[in-house]
Amino acid sequence: MMRFILPLVAFLVLVGFLYVGLNLRPHEVPSPLIGKAAPAFSLPQLAEPAKQFSPADMKGKVWLFNVWASWCESCKDEHPLLLALAQQNLVPIYGLDYKDKPEDAQAWLREAGNPYTLVAQDADGRVGIDYGVYGVPETYVIDKQGVIRYKQIGPVTTDNLQQTILPLVQKLEAQP
């Protein structure tokens, strides 16, 4: 009897591991920046390059920081969702145009609509490195103290917007 049960158990354990493995997303590396202050920077604004944007300007506000680019295909997947979110006026969306040409970025926003309160231009990707960006789009939730509270790797979906991001924004809004 044992000689059948043991291999069966071993097989089931293996299947269990494989099943769990199916649902893991090795591409989503947990960010060590969560709970830390959002790295400081000062970058030209996309719309008015003469003006700068710095996260320090956002003290006292809860905001979303969305890293995107006009060359990024999956950014186009989340774009309608960001547009809808911007219309609801629940939380301001600031953009980081990552390693992009300003004219391409502006053409894309004109064509598809602009969900961003403001977009900063990270032409050489240095600020991206500071934020641990490795696959656009990425979206950060930053609280009133300027601390990163959540990072979404890959496109925002309706599910994680409704279940994670918006409840978190609401909670953070209630905090001083």
Add this chain to the structure above:
Amino acid sequence: MKKLLAIALLGLLPLYAHAEESRDMAQDLAEHPMSPAVEKRLVNLSQKLRCLVCQNESLASSHAELAEDLRRQVREMMEKGMTDQQIIDYLVARYGDFVLYDPPVKETTMLLWYGPFALLLIGAGVLYYQLRKRRRIVPEIQLTPEAQQRAAALLNDEEDHQA
């Protein structure tokens, strides 16, 4: 023949794909002349760091744009005189232990570090147990000289039949 040709062409594909992708480390080095000391450190260190985009490639071998940017960053930090450890700390603060091919021993990496040894021990235990059980099932029998002769004769007979 056609099949062979197709396979040979498939084999060439990676070369073609590489030609299409962005720069690798050799091109980096050609474009940015740096002191031999920095170059050696850069090559050495980027082999120990993982490219976040193509996760099974090191920063040295990756063609991904992010790898290119990170190599630039590492080079600049080296030229500023930062030590390897400071550079590693800089990257870990942004990307986590995942950038290291040689992750530190911590609570979260215990299984990674000691799991294989645990499996080895379990395997050795099972082997030991099985061998002992086998010994019990197949006891050693001392053969009398006659029995041994008969056995030898039978075995030879068998061989003759097979031949």
